[in-house]
Amino acid sequence: MKNLIVLIGLSFLGLALFSDTAMAAEGADALSTGGGLKGIGGGLAAGLAVVGAGIGIGRIGGGAVESIARQPEMAGTIGTNMIITAALVEGVALFAVVVGLLAIL
Numbered sequence: 001m002k003n004l005i006v007l008i009g010l011s012f013l014g015l016a017l018f019s020d021t022a023m024a025a026e027g028a029d030a031l032s033t034g035g036g037l038k039g040i041g042g043g044l045a046a047g048l049a050v051v052g053a054g055i056g057i058g059r060i061g062g063g064a065v066e067s068i069a070r071q072p073e074m075a076g077t078i079g080t081n082m083i084i085t086a087a088l089v090e091g092v093a094l095f096a097v098v099v100g101l102l103a104i105l
Contacts, residue, residue, distance in 0.1 A: 004054075009047040039104045046100030053093030057086050 064082035068075045 005051050008050055009044070011047075042100045042103030044100075045103065046097045049093050049096030049100060052096075053089055056089045056093075060086050060089065 060082055064078050067078045071078075
């Protein structure tokens with residue numbers, strides 16, 4: 001799990017640095033406008049949003065499985081509530097990733 005978090009963070013950092021390099025190749029002076037730091041900040045924000053969503057959905061799933069193990073007759077209700085809550089977490093994470101990626105552009 002720890003390796004996955006590091007991989008996600010490094011890939012967003014690489015995306016931020018790659019976009020900054022592409023801007024510099026086009027002739028824009030990225031360092032004087034703060035483009036590099038803006039890209040790193042956007043990449044870190046998007047990466048942290050993904051990590052937070054992964055942790056949240058993992059906890060939701062774990063809690064749902066424990067609840068179903070304790071009361072198997074409530075599996076349908078618990079499963080429905082789990083999916084609704086996971087969708088809300090994913091929606092917030094998606095907005096955070098989009099905002100983080102917009103900071104890069």
